[in-house]
Amino acid sequence: MSSREAILSAVKKNQPVESELPELNFPFTSVNLKDTFIRTLTAIGGRVMDVTSWNEIVDNIKATYSTTSQVVNTIQELSADFGSFQRPSNPHDLKEVTVAIMKGDFGVAENGAIWLTDEAMGNQVLPYICEHLVLVINAENIIPTLHEAYERIGNSTYTLGTFLAGPSKTADIEQSLVLGAHGPKSLLVFMITS
Amino acid sequence: MIKTGNTHSELADKFNRDKKRVEWHDETLWFVRVKRDKAALQIPVWEQLREAASQIKNNVLGNLHNYLVQFEKNAQANGIRIHWAADAKEHNEIVHAIIKKHAINHIIKSKSMLTEECGLNEYLENQGIEVIDTDLGERIVQLAHESPSHIVLPCIHWKKEEIGQLFHQHLGTPHGNADPQFLTAAARTHLREHFLKGRVAITGVNFAVAETGEFVVCTNEGNADLGVQLADVHIACMGIEKIIPQRKHLGVFLRLLARSATGQPITTYSSHFQKPRAGQEMHMVLVDNGRSKRLASDDFRNALKCIRCGACFNTCPVYRRSGGHSYHTAIAGPIGSILAPGFDLKKNSDLPFASTLCGSCTNVCPVKIDIHQQLFKWRQAVVKEGHVDLSKKVVLKFTGFVLSHPLIYKLSGTLGRWVLRNLPVITNTRLNTWYKQREMPPAPKQSFNSWYKQNKRV
Amino acid sequence: MNIGLFIPCYIDQLYPQVGIATLELLEKQGLNVTYPANQTCCGQPMANSGFEHYTHTSNKNFIRTFADFDYIVCPSGSCTLHVKEHLYVANRKAQATQIRNKIYELTEFLTDVINLKALNASFPYKVGLHQSCHGLRGLHLAQMSELVAAPFSKPEHLLSMVKGIELISLDRHDECCGFGGTFSIFEEAVSVKMGQDRVADHLNHQAEYITGVDMSCLMHLQGILNRQKSPVKVIHIAEILNADK
Structure with a gap:
């Protein structure tokens, strides 16, 4: 008997009587979603800017990062200023990227996380290998909790989907928080209201 | 029996010789517990979430067979290659075979308690494969040839000065520099080289969804993601109990996991891997290693609900004052003390006793595992199997005898109090463990029982 | 209402004044309290050490003593x-279940059963309340x-009726004292450290007395003090x- 059959038959034999799945119904107290999102993401090391136009985003990016930065952009609206990303054949070619710019699907107020999938990433390594990550989300797309998030994700398919909340970080050395463990050292989020 | 010198109490005794260090260790972990409390308090439905998580996990245990089959089918349809391992040895062999197929001798690995359980690193190193742990804390203990002392905070027992010294030796950082910011930056540079070299990346798994055939890996550092996105081959290793039924259930678990673990609202990265990216190979090894056997036990099955958040470690007053290595097992702390006896009762017969049964663990547990009740039940199992030393047995048998016979109890109490009062040398010796650091209780002339008889005329 | 007073073995032998105070306190509320003299122990020291199978006779004795x-x-x-x-006890399941449902810890009995509203007591000292784990959790x-739930405390509610008492607050308000029965002997180093840390918390907040619902925890703290x-x-x-007085 293969291990597969052995494991499955042991599990079948030993598993207890099945119990019901719970209803998932968790009311949330109504809050100002935008404010909560900004406060939460800021508390975990991200920076959020409330903007009303793409031009504002361009100006802010230019003001924030040095002109010698290697910038990679995957957003069409910003391609005039930051070019448009050509998928490299090898993810290793992205190792020198300073700033990566991409669109997030939506933000979650309770935890400051932004959902993005491989489609928006250009290359799947990009949000992790860049030194600074810039995400743009629509200000209307802030939802209260993860329950609404999964309702929204529904049964969509992706290669990679991720909740990304702040810059990469570690507190492994004596619980001292350090931003920029292996991934981006900073996260800048533009919340655009059009 | 466990070798003398290696029981929890002996190792804890050693740990307690440096009082200042114990206090530092305790305070550091208590700080994490407090952060957890603050995070939980911000969620008014916290207790409902714990209950839902517990019910989902109960449902999983009762329907694990079908969920495993469903997951396998959906994951395979997504292009993930599924392997089944009956035990640690088979798990290690499967992983090794995949690496060998690609003719590689260097792999990178993010945190996986399952691979710790299986002793994967040691196995692969014996096969001539270099394994680089990429989680900062795990890399630190790996450089020091140690095992993690905590499942979420692997090097919580290390002081920054010691890490500075370790990095000075291994990474060439300046002698005496113990700044966490600086040391983390040094590790980033050091590990970045390995990330760029790594063609095979191993990760653990936090959750696998039967309905969608995807799995979720949570990290703060981004090491799992950076590793797998640069590698040609991703191997995910998972215990069979990590399956959850539906994608929407992730909402419950991800709300609980990081808040329980570190007090963060969510980990920085919660990556959902549904398919291999173009040109990449994605493997998943499903490991039993005693889980299906435990599933049969009404008393101990619940431990399989664990989501490895580590909240029970941080809250445990014994763990905080004895350190992870005193548990001499891959998973320390309260949850380790109920998991380890299931693997080897004889070797871990001391662990169910490394607790005051205070019950704090059970009440921080996000999936409501009855940890302290299981500790109690393991104690009964240890004694029944005869893994308890004779002195303890005799003393307790005697106590049981005395306390079940009213007359003998009264006589021995009177005698005992007389000894306490009149012959303190008998009790106040080094042989009396209580007296080493505590005074004996008072020895009144009269018991309550005899006072009652005198004063209430019965 | 017929009340049976159960005085744990270590209180009987080492802290008779606690038994006396309990009895007097209950009688002051006009209750009819009897202390059955044949009682011994609940069997916890054995059971918590893995010897629950040795508690059979003490369980039988307990049922015999308190069933009525x-x-x-x-x-x-x-x-x-x-x-x-x-x-x-195998052949006395019904009696055992009844006892399990009608046994009360003193402060929960005073709060929940007789609904005590006032006390004529005075204790003008700074007091730290040690939350014993088994009572608490x-x-x-x-x-x-x-x-994450609404706060309440039956012991504090009762203590608030005492004149002159000043309850101090603690940094860790419900951490275990490290007694744990035979844990205090078999895990001596950790047990003592836990006890020392608990004591320090009370001392740092200027306690003159440490109180609690369990004399066993207090015995441990007393040994350290x-x-x-x-x-x-x-x-x-x-x-x-x-x-x-």
Whole structure:
């Protein structure tokens, strides 16, 4: 008997009587979603800017990062200023990227996380290998909790989907928080209201 | 029996010789517990979430067979290659075979308690494969040839000065520099080289969804993601109990996991891997290693609900004052003390006793595992199997005898109090463990029982 | 209402004044209290050490002694919890279940059963309340810090009726003292450190007395206080609630 059959038959034999799945119904107290999102993401090391136009985003990016930065952009609206990303054949070619710019699907107020999938990433390594990550989300797309998030994700398919909340970080050395463990050292989020 | 010198109490005794260090260790972990409390308090439905998580996990245990089959089918349809391992040895062999197929001798690995359980690193190193742990804390203990002392905070027992010294030796950082910011930056540079070299990346798994055939890996550092996105081959290793039924259930678990673990609202990265990216190979090894056997036990099955958040470690007053290595097992702390006896009762017969049964663990547990009740039940199992030393047995048998016979109890109490009062040398010796650091209780002339008889005329 | 007084073995032998205070306190409320002299112990020391199978005769003795009372009251959260969770005799299941349902720890009995509204007691000292784990998390005598739930405390509610008392607050308001029965012997180093840390928390907040619902925890803290030659004393909550002089 293969291990597969052995494991499955042991599990079948030993598993207890099945119990019901719970209803998932968790009311949330109504809050100002935008404010909560900004406060939460800021508390975990991200920076959020409330903007009303793409031009504002361009100006802010230019003001924030040095002109010698290697910038990679995957957003069409910003391609005039930051070019448009050509998928490299090898993810290793992205190792020198300073700033990566991409669109997030939506933000979650309770935890400051932004959902993005491989489609928006250009290359799947990009949000992790860049030194600074810039995400743009629509200000209307802030939802209260993860329950609404999964309702929204529904049964969509992706290669990679991720909740990304702040810059990469570690507190492994004596619980001292350090931003920029292996991934981006900073996260800048533009919340655009059009 | 466990070798003398290696029981929890002996190792804890050693740990307690440096009082200042114990206090530092305790305070550091208590700080994490407090952060957890603050995070939980911000969620008014916290207790409902714990209950839902517990019910989902109960449902999983009762329907694990079908969920495993469903997951396998959906994951395979997504292009993930599924392997089944009956035990640690088979798990290690499967992983090794995949690496060998690609003719590689260097792999990178993010945190996986399952691979710790299986002793994967040691196995692969014996096969001539270099394994680089990429989680900062795990890399630190790996450089020091140690095992993690905590499942979420692997090097919580290390002081920054010691890490500075370790990095000075291994990474060439300046002698005496113990700044966490600086040391983390040094590790980033050091590990970045390995990330760029790594063609095979191993990760653990936090959750696998039967309905969608995807799995979720949570990290703060981004090491799992950076590793797998640069590698040609991703191997995910998972215990069979990590399956959850539906994608929407992730909402419950991800709300609980990081808040329980570190007090963060969510980990920085919660990556959902549904398919291999173009040109990449994605493997998943499903490991039993005693889980299906435990599933049969009404008393101990619940431990399989664990989501490895580590909240029970941080809250445990014994763990905080004895350190992870005193548990001499891959998973320390309260949850380790109920998991380890299931693997080897004889070797871990001391662990169910490394607790005051205070019950704090059970009440921080996000999936409501009855940890302290299981500790109690393991104690009964240890004694029944005869893994308890004779002195303890005799003393307790005697106590049981005395306390079940009213007359003998009264006589021995009177005698005992007389000894306490009149012959303190008998009790106040080094042989009396209580007296080493505590005074004996008072020895009144009269018991309550005899006072009652005198004063209430019965 | 016929009340059986259950005095745990170590209180009987080492802290008779706690038994006396409990009895007097209950009688002051006009209750009919009997102390059955043949009682011994709930069996917890054996069971918690893995020897539950040795508790058969002490369980039988417990049932024989207490079966006929309307309520059983005990000045110990830990022993009460043990009876509630583990009292079992194969051929006396019904009696055992009845006892498990009618045994009360003293402060929960005063709060929940007789609904005590006032006390004529006075204790003009700074007092730290040690939350014993079994009373707290097992019997829910107060809200534990682990849960996201409304706070309450039966012991504090009763202590608030005592004149002159000043309850101090602690940094860690419900951490275990490290006694744990035979844990205090077999895990001596950790047990002592836990006890020392608990004591330090009370001392840092200027406690003159440490009180609680379990004399076993207090015995442990007392052993540490006395070794430190501290003037701070331990006192069972029944003694404070009964302090009318």
